[in-house]
Amino acid sequence: MVKTSHHKTHYKGEVFSIKSTHVHFPGKTVRHEYVDPKNRKSVFIVPVDEQRNVYLVEMYCTAMRKRELLCPAGMIDTKESPAQVAKRECQEEAGFLPQKVTLLGIVEPSPGYNNHTSYIYLGQHLKKSKLEGDEPEELKVVKVPLTKIPLLMKKKKLMHASSILAIMMAEKYLQRHKT
Numbered sequence: 001m002v003k004t005s006h007h008k009t010h011y012k013g014e015v016f017s018i019k020s021t022h023v024h025f026p027g028k029t030v031r032h033e034y035v036d037p038k039n040r041k042s043v044f045i046v047p048v049d050e051q052r053n054v055y056l057v058e059m060y061c062t063a064m065r066k067r068e069l070l071c072p073a074g075m076i077d078t079k080e081s082p083a084q085v086a087k088r089e090c091q092e093e094a095g096f097l098p099q100k101v102t103l104l105g106i107v108e109p110s111p112g113y114n115n116h117t118s119y120i121y122l123g124q125h126l127k128k129s130k131l132e133g134d135e136p137e138e139l140k141v142v143k144v145p146l147t148k149i150p151l152l153m154k155k156k157k158l159m160h161a162s163s164i165l166a167i168m169m170a171e172k173y174l175q176r177h178k179t
Helices: 082-094 146-154 163-178
Strands: 004-014 017-025 028-036 041-047 053-062 066-070 073-077 096-107 117-128 139-143
Touching: 004 117, 004 139, 041 053, 041 096, 041 163, 053 082, 053 146, 073 082, 073 117, 082 096, 117 146, 117 163, 139 146, 146 163
Parallel strands: 041 117
Antiparallel strands: 004 017, 017 028, 041 073, 053 066, 053 139, 096 117
């Protein structure tokens, strides 16, 4: 059985903390560092219209120092349910209110260094509806046929792993359910 000790917080910010702990494996102890988002969870939503177009948002990602294409996403930091947050984020970031949201899965994007959980949703039956969001920039909405996603990945235009996973899960769901 794995045990831990020497828990320490190295940095405490508004959004996350950086912590370390000693992990005791049989015959070896190692120090692991990780990001703690203060038990906050997130949602990703893949908005797909009737013609199988996906609506992504282009935004500046500070850690990568460049603009990236992403699925609409956000943190669950209120008393809203994950499904409510998915709908709201889709309105704020992509300008659509999905009339139907389907939970595709719950994932841990980087469990080796981050104790974060994400809910992945498919948004369908989209109605134009824009809400004011909390982003510091105007987001560009990019409409992409689902069949062109692999090309975006090949050209390194779509590299965000959680968004790619969400889109692949949505595509599999749509293939199975022919909706």
